[in-house]
Amino acid sequence: MTAASDLRFFPSADGDLAYRDAGAGDLVVLLHSGFADHRVFDAQIPALATGYRVIAPDVRGHGASANATGPFRWADDLAALLRHLDAGPAVLVGVSMGGAIATDTVLEYPELVRAVVACGAATSEFEYTDPWVRQVQAEQARALGEGDVEGWLEAFLRFVPGEHRSPDDIDPAIGRRLREMALGTLSKHTPDEENRHVPLTGTWARVPKIDVPVLTVNGGLDAPDLIAEAERLARTVPDGRSVTVEGAAHYPNMEKPEVFNEILAAFLRTL
Structure with missing residues (x-):
C-alpha cells in the first residue's frame, strides 16, 4: 500500500488531485481503471521507475483526489497536471477507464x-x-440504487476473472486489492450524487489523426466487444499495434505483471 507520505498533490482549479512521482528520465504516466486508484500499478511503478519518471495520478473522484464540484473532463485534469509539473510530452499508459483517458x-x-x-x-x-x-452492469446498478455495497462489490469483482472463470482461478490478492481501492472510492460518494464528468464526443472521427504510436493491450479473456474496440483503435490510427495477454481478463497488468511489464518495456524501447 502506498504510504500517505508518498503521495503528492496538485492544487487544481477544483480541489487537490493526488499522484505518485517516482524515478527520473522520460515521462510515463499511468492511468488507473474506474473505481480504483494509482495502486492498480503497484507492479509497474517500481519496474518503470528504474529508467523513467513515472507519474501515477488518482483520477478526480477516486483515491485521494478531490471530488468534482463542477463540470470536468478527464483530459483537462491530466493536461493541467502535466503543465503544473512542466513535464512531457508523456507516454500515457491506461487500463480500462485509464486507457480511455x-x-x-x-x-x-x-x-x-x-x-x-x-x-x-x-x-x-x-x-x-x-x-x-x-x-x-445491471447488477451493479441495482445494488448501488439499493445501497447494497457488498452486492455492488461482488458484481464489480466479477470482471477480474471474467465470464469464463471463477474467483478461484485467480490470485485472491488481486480481488482483495481491487476491493480495498473500490471501497475507498465508493466512500467518497453518495448514491444520489450528480455525475459531473463531461464526456468527449466525436472521438472516432478524430482517431485517424492521432500521429503518435499507439499500442493496445488486451487480456484474452476480456469482454469480446471491448477487445474488438481496442483492436479497432489500433487499426485506425496511422501507427498502431495490438497485443493480447493470454490467460488474463480485464486487468492483465495485475494478473500477469511480468508479461505486461515486458510488453510495455519493449514498446517504450521503440520510441
Missing part, C-alpha cells in the same frame, strides 16, 4: 503526448453490448 488526452492535447498504451480500452465513447457484461 489516455486516448481522450491525445485527441485533446496532442502536444502533451508522446505515445499511448490503452489496455482494455479505446476511446471514452464506448458502450458494452456483450450480454454477460450488461448483466453484471
Whole structure:
C-alpha cells in the first residue's frame, strides 16, 4: 500500500488531485481503471521507475483526489497536471477507464503526448453490448440504487476473472486489492450524487489523426466487444499495434505483471 507520505498533490482549479512521482528520465504516466486508484500499478511503478519518471495520478473522484464540484473532463485534469509539473510530452499508459483517458488526452492535447498504451480500452465513447457484461452492469446498478455495497462489490469483482472463470482461478490478492481501492472510492460518494464528468464526443472521427504510436493491450479473456474496440483503435490510427495477454481478463497488468511489464518495456524501447 502506498504510504500517505508518498503521495503528492496538485492544487487544481477544483480541489487537490493526488499522484505518485517516482524515478527520473522520460515521462510515463499511468492511468488507473474506474473505481480504483494509482495502486492498480503497484507492479509497474517500481519496474518503470528504474529508467523513467513515472507519474501515477488518482483520477478526480477516486483515491485521494478531490471530488468534482463542477463540470470536468478527464483530459483537462491530466493536461493541467502535466503543465503544473512542466513535464512531457508523456507516454500515457491506461487500463480500462485509464486507457480511455489516455486516448481522450491525445485527441485533446496532442502536444502533451508522446505515445499511448490503452489496455482494455479505446476511446471514452464506448458502450458494452456483450450480454454477460450488461448483466453484471445491471447488477451493479441495482445494488448501488439499493445501497447494497457488498452486492455492488461482488458484481464489480466479477470482471477480474471474467465470464469464463471463477474467483478461484485467480490470485485472491488481486480481488482483495481491487476491493480495498473500490471501497475507498465508493466512500467518497453518495448514491444520489450528480455525475459531473463531461464526456468527449466525436472521438472516432478524430482517431485517424492521432500521429503518435499507439499500442493496445488486451487480456484474452476480456469482454469480446471491448477487445474488438481496442483492436479497432489500433487499426485506425496511422501507427498502431495490438497485443493480447493470454490467460488474463480485464486487468492483465495485475494478473500477469511480468508479461505486461515486458510488453510495455519493449514498446517504450521503440520510441
